[in-house]
Amino acid sequence: xxxxxxxxxxxxxxxxxxxxxxxxxxxxxxxxxxxxxxxxxxxxxxxxxxxxxxxxxxxxxxxxxxxxxxxxxxxxxxxxxxxxxxxxxxxxxxxxxxxxxxxxxxxxxxxx
Numbered sequence: 143x144x145x146x147x148x149x150x151x152x153x154x155x156x157x158x159x160x161x162x163x164x165x166x167x168x169x170x171x172x173x174x175x176x177x178x179x180x181x182x183x184x185x186x187x188x189x190x191x192x193x194x195x196x197x198x199x200x201x202x203x204x205x206x207x208x209x210x211x212x213x214x215x216x217x218x219x220x221x222x223x224x225x226x227x228x229x230x231x232x233x234x235x236x237x238x239x240x241x242x243x244x245x246x247x248x249x250x251x252x253x254x
Contacts, residue, residue: 145199152181160179160203161179163177163178
């Protein structure tokens with residue numbers, strides 16, 4: 143659901159399409175997946191392991207969607223929003239997902 147919304151958002155803002163990297167974890171009989179989505183060099187990671195690849199990618203896309211879901215303005219079409227803008231927003235995401243740690247060297251946004 144959110145993967146399509148993120149793709150539409152990228153097309154609307156004339157950004158490159160999102161890139162997904164999904165990692166498989168755990169024993170073969172009990173696999174889980176974590177996904178990272180990258181848009182314009184900024185990466186977002188799924189908050190928790192998921193039982194399927196699609197679910198993992200959709201969780202990461204949900205984070206991206208709510209991160210960028212704001213009116214388009216010419217002054218803020220860059221995906222590099224600061225931490226305060228993210229953490230102080232009234233996001234519908236669970237509060238535990240909004241405990242963000244940003245690494246300035248890698249551009250990675252980690253979720254705990």
